[in-house]
Amino acid sequence: MQLFKRRESIILFFIVALIIIFSIVTSGRFASYSNIIQILVNAVPIIISSIGMTMIIITAGIDVSAGSIVGLVGMTVSVLSLQGIWSPYDWIIGLLLGGLLGFFNALLIWNLKIAPIIATLATMGIYRSLVFTVSGGRWAIGMPTLLLWIGSGTIFNIPFSIFLMVAFVIYFIYFMSKRVTGRNIYAIGNNIEAARTSGVSIGKTIFFIYTLAGVLYAVSAFAILGRTGLAQSTMGTGFELEVIAAVVIGGTNILGGEGTIVGSLIGALLVAVIEDGIVLSNIPPLLTDFVLGALILIAISTDVIIKRREIA
């Protein structure tokens, strides 16, 4: 536990340092109120999805179909809304669809015993093909403002999506530390045999987390949709990688058993700060991926070094 506290503070320190550097480079524009809000809004989809991904990775799983689920949900609700479905119904359909897609992942992983990376790689391809089928290769544009409201609406001049994200984060921090299912997730990741013998229903938990993750991806899809105002067949491509990066930078162990929602939140903020800062300081955007990749390597290897020292 001490280790995570330390890690989270290191990353927070890193974020603050970056904010100062970017602010100096952009002569204050970076630290302006509107830009900070912008960074948060950009981070919302990653943060909400990272909650589900954190749970999955804690059980030593992984879900690379996240981006395709975001794309399929986003495209489906857009197409439906253009055909005149009332937006609140559309929201429900989107959440159910996300849950269903996640449930299907769990079916492959639990019932067919396919390794999570392989199962979700397969569904990543299948779901992406479905996006193209739903869209017919065309953009969806001109959706009703009500549908886009989750991502674009504001309350007291603050974007609604930020409130939504904060609510999700607070609830799931509570969920992971106090609720039985939350503790079971850690138990499974730490020692699956011990969890089984102490009566944890592993199958149920696996189904729960993948389905929940699917629902959370659907929420992210609404947030992205509201921000961009249009849905393309490529919507969400590469999104899963950003989410996984945020989660592992935030200290979740890819081998399972350790990880926190707070860590993933901070990891996602770091990713968002860097992406925004690179654009504002006129660094070629081609470098964003480079920085992200380097960051993952640095974060994990320092983790390994710290752990080695503690063992020694």
Add this chain to the structure above:
Amino acid sequence: MINSIKNSTVDDVKSLEKNKSIALIFLNRKFLLLLLFIIIYAFFAVFAHNFNSFQNIESIMIFSVEIGLLSLGETLVITSGFGGIDLSVGSMLGLSAIVIGELIGRFGLNIWLAIIIGLLVGTGTGLFNGLMIVYAKIPPLLTTLATMYLYSSLALLVSMDQYGNAMPISNFPSIYSIFGQSNILGIPLQFILFFIPITIILYILVQKTIFGKHLLSTGTDEIVSKLSGINVNKIRLWVYTISGLLAAIAALIETSRIASARPDLGSNMNLEAITISVLGGTYIFGGTADIIAVFIASILVTMLDNGLFLIGVNTIWQTGALGFLLIGALILDLIIRKRSL
């Protein structure tokens, strides 16, 4: 001891004793794939116009080479265990391709020198993956996820012109097209001179050499292998490096075939390479590899893509079909294993 680990898990041995004849046929991945191959071939030959023509078969051969090489590299990596997987094969291909392209197209370097540098770059990227995994102890999934970003971003940087835009290179001299556009007795050169020899070399490497036995043993049980004096780190370093080299060779062939080098070449080949490898019987937790089966699987998948295209299925369903194929193969695995136990 290593011999007993060699090709079959304990479960397989048990099942063989129990139900020898059926198990022998069905546990043989090559037989299953050949059967599937014949069924798919027959289906498309009947329903797809022009599928059963010499020209089409030639193009299936051409298209199978690049993805086949990546799948072979992926197979070695997955076989080495410790969660071995290489998500960066496509990015290594892209980076090597653009390096070769820039050296020839923009700097006018001697072709052979440029190719050697390109191959070295690919090998170097693979070696870097290996070093991070072996010495920094970062799990392969994360290492290659990070380097996938790094290499594809580097490829974009290398291809940048003075205005900061990523530019493709396509002014290759005509002699460069020899690797991807020529044929020997009607059979594509890259198939005969690259794909088949590399497959045979890797087959020998895995099945007949000490290195191969050590590799299979490392993937099966790391601790036992260490205790038996196998240098596990060296084995892992080698497989990731080989994967990089194979990606660079694939880059050479692809840039020659399409006479152009783009930084995003190979960007969607990661999923396909892993699928083909698993379809070819590579056990995702390591320790089992069947190089010949992976060879067959890469032709099978290329043929499926080609056939689906010819009967008018939209090309966007290629990734979907791949996903179904992967799940189908694994379900088949499950049924066979359950039956034979």
